[in-house]
Amino acid sequence: MKTRMLKIEGPRKLVLVEKELVLEDDEVLVRTLQSSICGTDKMYYRGEMPPNEKYPLFIGHEGGGVVEAVGSKVDEYQAGDLVMSFSRSCTFADYFKTKPINLQPVPEGLDMRIAALGEPLACAMHSVLESGVQLGDTVAVMGMGFAGQIMLQGARKKGATKIIAIDVLEDKLKLAKKMGADVTINPAKENLYQTIMGLTNGQGVDVVFEAAGNQDSLNACSAILKHNGHLVLYSWLTQPVTLNMHRWHQNSFKIITTTLVHHTKYERIVWSEKAMRPFQQGLIDVEPLISAEYKLADIKEAFEESVNNDEIIKIIIKP
Numbered sequence: 001m002k003t004r005m006l007k008i009e010g011p012r013k014l015v016l017v018e019k020e021l022v023l024e025d026d027e028v029l030v031r032t033l034q035s036s037i038c039g040t041d042k043m044y045y046r047g048e049m050p051p052n053e054k055y056p057l058f059i060g061h062e063g064g065g066v067v068e069a070v071g072s073k074v075d076e077y078q079a080g081d082l083v084m085s086f087s088r089s090c091t092f093a094d095y096f097k098t099k100p101i102n103l104q105p106v107p108e109g110l111d112m113r114i115a116a117l118g119e120p121l122a123c124a125m126h127s128v129l130e131s132g133v134q135l136g137d138t139v140a141v142m143g144m145g146f147a148g149q150i151m152l153q154g155a156r157k158k159g160a161t162k163i164i165a166i167d168v169l170e171d172k173l174k175l176a177k178k179m180g181a182d183v184t185i186n187p188a189k190e191n192l193y194q195t196i197m198g199l200t201n202g203q204g205v206d207v208v209f210e211a212a213g214n215q216d217s218l219n220a221c222s223a224i225l226k227h228n229g230h231l232v233l234y235s236w237l238t239q240p241v242t243l244n245m246h247r248w249h250q251n252s253f254k255i256i257t258t259t260l261v262h263h264t265k266y267e268r269i270v271w272s273e274k275a276m277r278p279f280q281q282g283l284i285d286v287e288p289l290i291s292a293e294y295k296l297a298d299i300k301e302a303f304e305e306s307v308n309n310d311e312i313i314k315i316i317i318k319p
């Protein structure tokens with residue numbers, strides 16, 4: 001099967017190459033209906049490479065499509081099934097192939113536009129489910145990108161009474177307000193610590209979600225968290241950082257790491273079903289988080305837009 005596929009050759013160097021996909025016995029061939037740009041794809045694009053990885057590489061792990069064919073040893077899927085990608089399967093392509101374990105079936109009744117966002121949705125929702133947010137809690141979300149906006153809505157559904165959205169970009173805060181944040185704080189413009197202490201009787205928040213992924217954000221999270229609070233670590237930090245961990249120990253934080261796709265793959269299969277349920281049930285508003293749609297042919301433009309435009313939350317790509 002011939003396909004176009006996105007290759008990243010270096011920082012800001014993207015090429016759509018033509019490739020012939022040969023299906024192995026234990027693989028599934030999927031016709032891409034939609035893929036999307038993840039914050040981590042932007043890191044590769046900007047040149048913030050994780051240790052152990054080198055250019056050139058093929059990226060794209062978010063997306064979904066319809067099974068075109070399966071290898072002779074595959075019995076989990078058959079042609080015509082709708083699937084979501086949960087692993088780096090090079091989804092910025094007309095077709096992609098992968099092992100069945102890297103896919104999830106689309107939950108019944110879920111629109112494909114939302115289902116193709118299954119991986120980022122399930123990851124963010126898994127954080128919500130694991131966060132320990134309880135009825136009456138004050139919750140802070142640090143970083144109001146795609147994941148942060150899901151965490152905000154999920155925390156509300158779990159019973160949080162006061163939700164504080166934090167970001168240095170005003171457009172992201174504006175959206176957070178629309179999605180139900182009680183308070184928004186821009187730490188570039190006001191003193192985050194003092195504002196939070198003012199809002200919480202000098203106690204700090206019960207739960208903080210770290211979804212910004214940098215040193216300042218992590219240190220701010222540990223400054224605004226209550227004694228015995230829950231520190232929910234979501235972001236992928238590919239560069240070394242210096243952390244002030246004094247309070248992690250002294251104030252007995254409960255540290256929760258929530259990256260769903262980095263559990264074992266078998267665990268992930270069980271968890272993703274649970275994590276997709278709130279979307280299947282329509283409890284979370286995803287549509288306002290889709291900022292733009294591009295054709296695969298225009299993917300270079302899409303990446304430039306995603307790193308240059310502060311208003312962008314999620315960009316979807318269609319073949």
Ligand SMILES: [Zn+2]
Binds near residue numbers: 040119120
């Ligand atoms: Zn992702």
